[in-house]
Amino acid sequence: MVARLAQDPGIERILAVDAMTPSRELSRRMGRAEFIRADIRNPLIRKVIDGSGVDTVVHAAMLVRPPSGGSRAVMKDLNVLGAMQLFAVCQKSPSVRRVVVRSTSAVYGCSAKDPAKFTEEMSARTPPGGGFARDAIEIEGFVRGLARRRPDMATAILRFAPIVGPRLGGRGMQYLRSPVAPTVFGRDARMQLVHEEDSIAALAHAAQVAPGGTYNIAGDGALALSQAVRRAGRIELPIPFVAFRTAGRALMGPVMRAFTSEQLDYFHFGCGLDTTRMRTELGFVPRWTTVQAFDDFIRGAALRPVCDPAWIDTAEQKLLGLLGPVREHTYE
Numbered sequence: 001m002v003a004r005l006a007q008d009p010g011i012e013r014i015l016a017v018d019a020m021t022p023s024r025e026l027s028r029r030m031g032r033a034e035f036i037r038a039d040i041r042n043p044l045i046r047k048v049i050d051g052s053g054v055d056t057v058v059h060a061a062m063l064v065r066p067p068s069g070g071s072r073a074v075m076k077d078l079n080v081l082g083a084m085q086l087f088a089v090c091q092k093s094p095s096v097r098r099v100v101v102r103s104t105s106a107v108y109g110c111s112a113k114d115p116a117k118f119t120e121e122m123s124a125r126t127p128p129g130g131g132f133a134r135d136a137i138e139i140e141g142f143v144r145g146l147a148r149r150r151p152d153m154a155t156a157i158l159r160f161a162p163i164v165g166p167r168l169g170g171r172g173m174q175y176l177r178s179p180v181a182p183t184v185f186g187r188d189a190r191m192q193l194v195h196e197e198d199s200i201a202a203l204a205h206a207a208q209v210a211p212g213g214t215y216n217i218a219g220d221g222a223l224a225l226s227q228a229v230r231r232a233g234r235i236e237l238p239i240p241f242v243a244f245r246t247a248g249r250a251l252m253g254p255v256m257r258a259f260t261s262e263q264l265d266y267f268h269f270g271c272g273l274d275t276t277r278m279r280t281e282l283g284f285v286p287r288w289t290t291v292q293a294f295d296d297f298i299r300g301a302a303l304r305p306v307c308d309p310a311w312i313d314t315a316e317q318k319l320l321g322l323l324g325p326v327r328e329h330t331y332e
Contacts, residue, residue, distance in 0.1 A: 111265075111269055
């Protein structure tokens, strides 16, 4: 996102803030952007914002799982306390006029009671149990509090669907690398995805023009989990949900054992998003549909299909052709 903003001549200055120094390659890609090593949990972050007269703050850093060797408490400290400190600085800074926050569709939870599509006004039918979703809900609460205290400031929350692409598959999609993909028996999760390039474009777009409010960000269309398994050339193995959590993890090795509770629930129920507000109010239109984003992820992962999806489609068509005369005879 920093690299994309740096290419815009209309932006006077860009400050990239992180607790870790970027690699040489990343620094090269960032172009004219200035890097400042700082921790947003430290009150000194105020010197960065006030001293540079920052007018727009984009908070895109959020841990999905505890850092290596860290605990859930460390994850919460980085996510929640860091965001709280950052927003407190933004509230007191007279120069800040826009705050954009990356959030997640995980705040809607996943359950059998879910609607076909969540609008931004809806909340989880069953409270999410995972730490990532709970952190996101708390952070969004801080943003809404900031909006009430600074009505002159545009505060935008972008709730992203799972992000996939050739460079950023996400561990939730990595389980398709296995030849056998366990699924929940009797369920076919409805997935909606966003391409990594669209996620960057959405943040960059919101940084410049976003009005206040909450926006679902996702590609058009949806993809059933069974379709995703087929398009990846994997073999689907439907098993009961209890076994999905246990035997499924054993089958998938370290990939599925690292799944968060949000990811397990997602593959059980899925989550659909209404993106009307994204188009009409935010003015952002993704270039990639859900199916296109998924297919680009598969191409980037260079997966060798266990069974050719074209062969399965041909077999289905032949089977339907054989059943056709039987159905006609039955209805006669």
